[in-house]
Structures are given as structure tokens and as C-alpha cells.
Amino acid sequence: MLRKAITAIGVQKIAKHCNVSARAVYKWCEKGVLPRTEYTGETNYAEQIETLSNGRFKKIQLLKLPR
Numbered sequence: 001m002l003r004k005a006i007t008a009i010g011v012q013k014i015a016k017h018c019n020v021s022a023r024a025v026y027k028w029c030e031k032g033v034l035p036r037t038e039y040t041g042e043t044n045y046a047e048q049i050e051t052l053s054n055g056r057f058k059k060i061q062l063l064k065l066p067r
Contacts, residue, residue, distance in 0.1 A: 001064065003029050005049055005057040017052055018045050033065060 006014060006029045015022045028034055028045075037043040046062040 001057065001061045002032055002034065005053060005062060008056070009049065009052050013052065014049060018043075018048050020045075034062065038063065 006025060011022050011025045011029070015025045018025075024035075034045050035043070038045050046059040049062055050057055050059045
């Protein structure tokens, strides 16, 4: 789901909105998960991606770990 969201929204747009580098967003895409800080509550990238997608990609879906 995360890769689909990144592709739909765009790496540059997410990077700018989340205040991270484009390379960081590419890493999320490659790994298929957000960074550890997202799961420990230190960051809120999933929420920001949900906002950027106008609710198309929900925070809860973005935080699911791939199987």
C-alpha cells in the first residue's frame, strides 16, 4: 500500500511535505515500510501522506507491515 501511495502522490511532494529527502522516501518505497520512528510515535508521516492523498490512502493502511 505504501508503494502505491508514494507512486500516486509523488516522491518529491511527499518529501517536501514530510520535510525529508527524496532519498528517504525512495528508501520507504524500496523497503515497503515507513521508518521505525513512525511505529514508535516519533513521527507522523502516515498521517501526512493520508492528508496529501485527500484520504485515499488511510494512515492505518500505510502502517500495516508487509507480509
